[in-house]
Amino acid sequence: MSVHRPDSLGGRAAIAGIGATEFSKDSGRSELQLAVEAVRAALDDAGLTPADVDGLVTFTMDTNPEITVAQAAGIGELSFFSRVHYGGGAACATVQQAALAVATGIAEVVVCYRAFNERSGRRFGSGVQQREPSAEGAALGWNLPFGLLTPASWVAMAAQRYLHTYGLAPDAFGPVAVTDRRHAARNPAAYFYNKPITLADHAASRWIVEPLRLLDCCQETDGAQAIVVTSPERARALPRPPALITAAAQGAGRAQEQMTSFYRDGLTGLPEMNVVARQLWRTAGLTPADIDVAILYDHFTPFVLMQLEEFGFCAPGEASDFVAADTLPLNTHGGQLGEAYLHGMNGIAEAVRQLRGTSVNQAGTPAHVLVTAGTGVPTSGLVLGADVA
Secondary structure (H helix, E strand, O other): OOOOOOOOOOOOOEEEEEEEOOOEOOOOOOHHHHHHHHHHHHHHHHOOOHHHOOEEEEEOOOOOOHHHHHHHHOOOOOOEEEEEOOHHHHHHHHHHHHHHHHHOOOOOOEEEEEEEEOOOOOOHHHOOOOOOOOHHHHHHOOOHHHOOOOHHHHHHHHHHHHHHHHOOOHHHHHHHHHHHHHHHOOOOOOOOOOOOOOHHHHHHOOEEEOOEEHHHEOOOOEEEEEEEEEOHHHHHOOOOOOEEEEEEEEEOOOOOOOOOOOOOOOOOOOHHHHHHHHHHHHHHOOOHHHOOEEEOOOOEHHHHHHHHHHOOOOOOOOHHHHHHHOOOOEOOOOHHHHOOOOOOHHHHHHHHHHHHOOOOOOOOOOOEEEEEOOOOOOEEEEEEEEOOO
C-alpha cells in the first residue's frame, strides 16, 4: 500500500548545477571519462569544486562505481553513496536519494550522474542476449521464447491494447514524436537539431514492432549527464538560480514486472506512474493545472500518452488530442526522441533550464515543472519549483 499523506521532503533540497557531455553516436572515450566530464561540468555550473562533494548517486546499470568516479574527478571523502535500480526508472529517484541525504544532514553536496556508451557500446535496443539467472530474469523467461526480445516489443503489447481499447490507430502516437522533434530542431545540443518531422513523416516511417514505427522509438546515445543537489540555503549563495525540489516520489504498482507487466487487469495505463503521481500531487499541494512545463520520459511515444492520463492532464484515451492541441509545453529539449537518450537525466537538466529561464525553447517564466522517469518499470518523478525566497 502506497503512502496516503504528504511527505516532508519537499523544499528541503535544491538543484544547484547541471552538466553534460556532448550527445553522440560514438563518444570515442570510456564511460568513466564521460561520467567525470559531466560531473565536473555540473560542479562548474554550480560554482563548486570536487572538494565540496560528499555524496554520489547513480544507476545500478552504470559501469562507473561511485568511488571510482570520486577518484577520477578529484573528489575526496564520501559520507553518502547510493544506486537506484530499474534502468530509466531510476532517473528522478537519484535526485530523491540526494535530496534525502541533504535534508537529513547525511551529506551537503551530492552529485547524481549517468554515463554510458549506449550506441557505440552496449545497445539496449539489441534486446536480451545474455543474462545471469535471477528472479527478475525468470519473469522475462515467460516472454522471450515467443519473440518478445526487445524493449520495443514489450511496449508494443501495451500500445496495441491501448489503441484497441480507445478505438485509435497508430497515428495517435504521431503528435508526441512531432512535438519532440520540433523542440529538438531548435536545440543545438540535440542529435536531431534542425531536423523537424511532420505527422506524414511519422506515418511513413518503417515498422519496428507493430504498432510502433521507427519514429515512435527513442535514440541510442553515447554521453553523460550530472546534477548537483544541495540545500536551498547553500544553493542561494551560488551563481545559478536554484531549482527547488518541491516533491519527489518513487512508485511500483501491483503485479509489477520490469517492462513485461502483462498479467495485470489492464494494459492501457501505467499503475506505477500513478503511484508517483498521487504522491507528487499530495506533497507538492498541486494539481495538473499548476504545471507549466512537463518533461515526460519518452523512450516510446505510447507511454507519454499514458503518463499524461495517469497524472490527470486528460481523460483516458484523450492524450493524443491533448498533445496535438499543444496547450502544455512538453519535452522542450526534444526529449529522448529528439535530444538524446540519457535514461531521463537530460530531462531533469531541461527542467532546471526552464526554471532558470535559459532553455532554447523557453516556456515563459514557469513556476512548476513536472519531470518523470522511465515507464513500464518501477519508476520515479519530480516536481521542481522556482525559488521565490
